[in-house]
Amino acid sequence: MSLRQLLLRLPRYLGVSGSPRRLWWSSSLDTISSVGSWRGQSSRSPAHWNQVVSEAEKIVGYPTSFMSLRCLLSDELSNIAMQVRKLVGTQHPLLTTARGLVHDSRHNLQLRGLVVLLISKAAGPSSMNTSCQNYDMVSGIYSCQRSLAEITELIHTALLVHRGIVNLNELQSSDGLLKDMQFGNKIAILSGDFLLANACNGLALLQNTKVVELLASALMDLVQGVYHENSALAKENHITEDIGISTWKKQTFLSHGALLAKSCQAAMELAKHDADVQDMAFQYGKHMAMSHKINSDLQPFIKEKTSDSMAFNLNSAPVVLHQEFLGRDLWIKQIGEAQEKGRLDYAKLRETIKAGKGVTSAIDLCRYHGNKALEALESFPPSEARSALENIVFAVTRFS
Amino acid sequence: MTAGAPGSPERRAGARERRLAQTEGPAWSLPVLEPAAGRRAAPGSSGQARGRAPDVPRGRPGSAPSGASPGRSGKRRPAWGPSSSCAKFPAPGPGRRTAGPQAEPAPRRGFQTLTMASGGWPWRRCCSWRPAARSPGPGSPGRAGPPRTPSAADAGAQMSYFNLVKSLTSAFPHRYSMSRFHHTTLAVCCCSKTQSGEKYTDPFKLGWRHLNGLYEDIRKELLISTTELKEMSEYYFDGKGKAFRPVIVVLMARACNIxxxxxxxxxxxxxxxxxxxxxxxxxxxxxxxxxxxASSRRGKHTVNKIWGEQKAVLAGDLILSAASIALARIGNTTVISILTQVIEDLVRGEFLQLGSKENENERFAHYLEKTFKKTASLIANSCKAVSVLGCPDPVVHEIAYQYGKNVGIAFQLIDDVLDFTSCSDQMGKPTSADLKLGLATGPVLFACQQFPEMNAMIMRRFSLPGDVDRARQYVLQSDGVQQTTYLAQRYCHEAVREISKLRPSPEREALIQLSEIVLTRDK
Structure with a gap:
């Protein structure tokens, strides 16, 4: 039973099939769903991407089934499900997050976990320490590494839930009842905390203090990254802060790269690989995540058919790069020109950006990170698992 | 929780011994379960007739079996001796009043001494609290129940947990028995001095000797580059909190090391x-x-009111991650597991708080479990963690854990009492907060025994207009506040009993004193 299947039990109550409503937070949630998860992939060259993933899943043994029975059997989870049920009909973002998890489960994308498992398998058992532990290896992956993959997904999902908390004083009358939102917040906090507590528990069971420290610091990075993203979304007048691409990279590493990078490193630590191997795993995780993120940022600008009015994130790589080429003043002018009565005409702005150099340099940046990730992989012996990791990089760096 | 079943005294004693021998129980289990004799001896008062067999001995001192150890029988005796309660009990129930004439002088004297020694009523009256002017509880008649058939004795074996707790805490003899117990046991461990009022160094002062720079160090752990996020995370580490937990932890560390x-x-x-x-x-x-x-805490606005809910939740996650990093750096996997348990308990406690039980008995167990998970687990497990770091003996780890657990539960029980008796200026947060949140805490649950009409309010979580005020009035009219305080006292006594097993040290005495401070604090 995967985490997503599990969380699915909540939204079964939610009327998942209901037509997607455009809600006031929709722009921010679009950002969350395409930026904050791996879901953006499914819409792009689906055949190729799904093929890469499903082949990779075969390599790691059984389909990535995270989240163990102890979680499934817990009272809390059924409690959450009961409580979420009460949210149906309200407009709390938690519902959308839950729907997103459902959506993902259809594609069975738990890419962070999958990458951790693949890199564990690619690295294999350590040559330094062959004496013990091999007994609990399944498909070339230690059971503790499987737990780690699960923990990585738990932390990611917890933050996904926590970032969807609504600020009560910013509610408008159209957003439904205050008490619904309060209740939704309550459930969102509790379910996120529940997932985090399970992650902590799993970490403690790994009995490795270095791994605990790595994952705890990944959580800290992730929180800071989410904070930056959330505060970037909150800006008025569509004027984003002039952060520049180097700050953008730092923040994106925090919000997207750190968890995967540190989990990959921790997977090596669990197999007692030395510092060099750990560093290579870290580099792969980091650069793959960066390249993946830039890829999803690019989607609105390279897709053949884009529904014109569709909003895109003004803090995405192509926009930030565009801004940097243009200079702050010109960018503010362009934003102003694309606005009409306070509403931003995304179609118009998109064309403006496409005419500049932002998109091509974002593609370059994506490929740069992809190559870095491939370089890091070279230190691992050739194997099915390594090829799968390479294919993931190829899939996210292909633009045609 | 079924314990202390009636039946013959022997049987009861046996049951108790078993329980005492049992180290693992529900985490929130009562320290020492007394047979509910004191309660039973007072027919007619609310909630006690239930489960009583007609042939149950009335619990005279003489009827106590001699099987138990002297300390135990010394402790138990008064529980059998039903009550000289009305003289001392500020708000004795009608039931207890009828039992009054059977009073024996000896326990009374003992009680008096102890009461004086411990400085009278353990809670301070403030603002809105008024001595419970008890109208005879309307609950009484309904509870009395029909005469029992002999088989009722067995039924009584499953005597409701609630009644048990209530009987433990409400009957006057009980207080005596606890105090008496305190004397007999603790005299051996030379800490009866604390009872006689002799003061040691203020535990907080002693603790702070090792905590200098506590908040600076915490802020150093929060390595955050973003100004606002850092400000939010450091908001409560301003040095104005009580630092109750760190003080207990360092005192426990020293006590274990010594x-x-x-x-x-x-x-x-x-x-x-x-x-x-x-x-x-x-x-x-x-x-x-x-x-x-919530909008205020420790006399200032809460993080969520200043920065909004979204950021506040992230700030909480951030502090948790910083704590986890610090924990990992200690480099001890056992300690990591111990403190991870706390995080899990906190979440589970919060979930327990969401739900409520329809059944009264379950409700009390539910409340105590929640109290353990939300408050005591942190204190218990951090005490255990420092003991693990300081001493390899598992017996000491258990002592540290038990001390922390009992003090923690007492702490929360008093907190729940203060929600009724204190005024908001003192607490730094609004009072009756629990009621407003729909939570039925100890004082409410006890009051509900006297005023069954509160049941409906509890079930609807005080959601109707006027519920909160009415419930508050009921609680203040009942002896819910006293009974909760007694329960807290019991937990504290148990904590003292545990910590007294350690070798004497100033820190051990400070921990004993701290358990009293927990009971007498007014904020």
Whole structure:
């Protein structure tokens, strides 16, 4: 039973099939769903991407089934499900997050976990320490590494839930009842905390203090990254802060790269690989995540058919790069020109950006990170698992 | 929780011995379960007739079996001797009043001494509290139940947990028995001095000797580049909190170290636990305040009111992650597991708080379990963690855990009492807060025994207009506040009993004193 299947039990109550409503937070949630998860992939060259993933899943043994029975059997989870049920009909973002998890489960994308498992398998058992532990290896992956993959997904999902908390004083009358939102917040906090507590528990069971420290610091990075993203979304007048691409990279590493990078490193630590191997795993995780993120940022600008009015994130790589080429003043002018009565005409702005150099340099940046990730992989012996990791990089760096 | 079943005294004694021998129980289990004799001896008062067999001995001192150890029988005796209660009990129930004539002078004297020694009523009256002017509880008649058939004795074996707790805490003899117990046991461990009023160094002062720079160090753990996020995370580490947890933790660390090898130092890792305990506590406060939509704490606005809910939740996560990093750096996997348990308990406690039980008995067990998970687990497990770091003996770990658990539960029980008796200026947060959140805490549950009409209010979580005020009135009219305080006292006595097993040290005495401070605090 995967985490997503599990969380699915909540939204079964939610009327998942209901037509997607455009809600006031929709722009921010679009950002969350395409930026904050791996879901953006499914819409792009689906055949190729799904093929890469499903082949990779075969390599790691059984389909990535995270989240163990102890979680499934817990009272809390059924409690959450009961409580979420009460949210149906309200407009709390938690519902959308839950729907997103459902959506993902259809594609069975738990890419962070999958990458951790693949890199564990690619690295294999350590040559330094062959004496013990091999007994609990399944498909070339230690059971503790499987737990780690699960923990990585738990932390990611917890933050996904926590970032969807609504600020009560910013509610408008159209957003439904205050008490619904309060209740939704309550459930969102509790379910996120529940997932985090399970992650902590799993970490403690790994009995490795270095791994605990790595994952705890990944959580800290992730929180800071989410904070930056959330505060970037909150800006008025569509004027984003002039952060520049180097700050953008730092923040994106925090919000997207750190968890995967540190989990990959921790997977090596669990197999007692030395510092060099750990560093290579870290580099792969980091650069793959960066390249993946830039890829999803690019989607609105390279897709053949884009529904014109569709909003895109003004803090995405192509926009930030565009801004940097243009200079702050010109960018503010362009934003102003694309606005009409306070509403931003995304179609118009998109064309403006496409005419500049932002998109091509974002593609370059994506490929740069992809190559870095491939370089890091070279230190691992050739194997099915390594090829799968390479294919993931190829899939996210292909633009045609 | 079924314990202390009626039946023959022997049987009861046996049951108790079994329970005493049992080290593992529900985490929130009562310290020492007394047979409910004191209660039973007072027919007619609310809730006690239930489950009583007609042929149950009335619990005279003489009828107590002699099988138990002297200390135990000394403790038990008054429980059989039903009550000289009305003389001392400020708000004796009608039932107890009828039992009054059977009173024996000896227990009464003992009680008086002890009462004086411990400085009278353990809670301070303030603002709105008024001595419970008891109208005879309307609950009484309904509870009395029909005469029992002999088989009722067996039925009584499953006597309701609630009644048991109530009987433990409400009957006057009980207080005597506890105090008496305190004397007999503790005299051996030379800590009866605390009873006689002799003061040691203020535990907080003693603790702070090892906590200098606590908040600076916590802020150092929060390595955050973003100004606003850092400000939010540091918001409660302003040095204005009570630092109750860190103080207990360092005192426990010293007490264990001295017990183990007479070491006078606090290890760096043990001090880290104090930091981590405070951080985990603060992280949970930040999340709780969002969940409860609280607007003030410690006399200032809550994080969620200043920065909004979204950021507040992230700040809570951030503090938790910083605590986890600090924890991992200690480098001890056992300690990591111990404190991870706390995080899990905190979440489970919060879930328990969401739900409520229809059944009265379950409700009380539910309340105590929640209290353990939300408050006591952190104190218990951080005490255990420092003991693990300071001493290899598992017996000491258990003592530390039990001390923390019992003090923690008492702490929360008093907190729940203060929600009724204190005024908001003192608490730094609004009072009757629990009622407004729909929570039925100890005083309410006890009051509900006297005023069954509160049941409906509890079930609808005080959601109708006027419910909160009415419930508050009921609680203040009942002896719910006293009974909760007694229950807290019991937990504290148990904590003292546990900690007294350690070798004497100033820190051990400070921990004993701290348990009294827990009972007498007014904010």
């Amino acid at each position: 017990h183990h090898n007479n070491s006078r130092d606090v290890q760096a890792s043990q001090r880290s636990i104090a930091l981590i305990a405070e951080m985990i506590h603060t992280a949970s406060l930040v999340h709780d305040d969002v969940i409860d939509d």
